[in-house]
Structures are given as structure tokens and as C-alpha cells.
Amino acid sequence: MRKTKKAFAVFLVIGVVLAFVGGLYAQEAVKININKATVEELAQLKRVGEKYAERIVEYREKHGPFERVEDITLVPGIGPKTLEANKDVLSVE
Secondary structure, three states, X not given: OHHHHHHHHHHHHHHHHHHHHHHHHHHXXXXXXXXXXXXXXXXXXXXXXXXXXXXXXXXXXHHOOOOXXXXXXXXXXXXXXXXXXXXXXXXXX
């Protein structure tokens, strides 16, 4: 009986840990569409503050939607390092 309780407790702990880790990965999967994102959303990107976020929105409004994620480097002040830091969370869809 004791072994059964211990085994149950171990499986319960493992289940809770897996649920927590799964939640962390689910949060990372959130993408930011650079063609629709607000200044506030864009400002949360790595190496992008409010000023650069405003530049991204201004560029988008003036030149139309970005065709590729890499086109964000056409915005003055947004270079390859910023693109690389955020590439996994950006989308144009």
C-alpha cells in the first residue's frame, strides 16, 4: 500500500512539472505579426523600444505591409542583430 501511495505521489509530481513546462513552451510560440502589431506590441521585442516600434509602424504605413520578416531591416535603426534576436517570434501573416 505504501509503495502504491509513493508511486502515485511521484507520478503526480511529474505530471505537475510537465504541465508547467508545457505551459512555458506554449507561451514561446506566440508570434507577433509585424504587419498588424501595435507600437506597444512591437516595443516588447528584444532590442526594440518605443521609438523603434514607432518607426516600424510609420514605415509600414508609408510603404505598405512587409512581405517577409527580413524586410523589417528596411526600417531605419533596425538591423541584422535586432532581426536575429526576434526572428523566431516575428511573422508577416
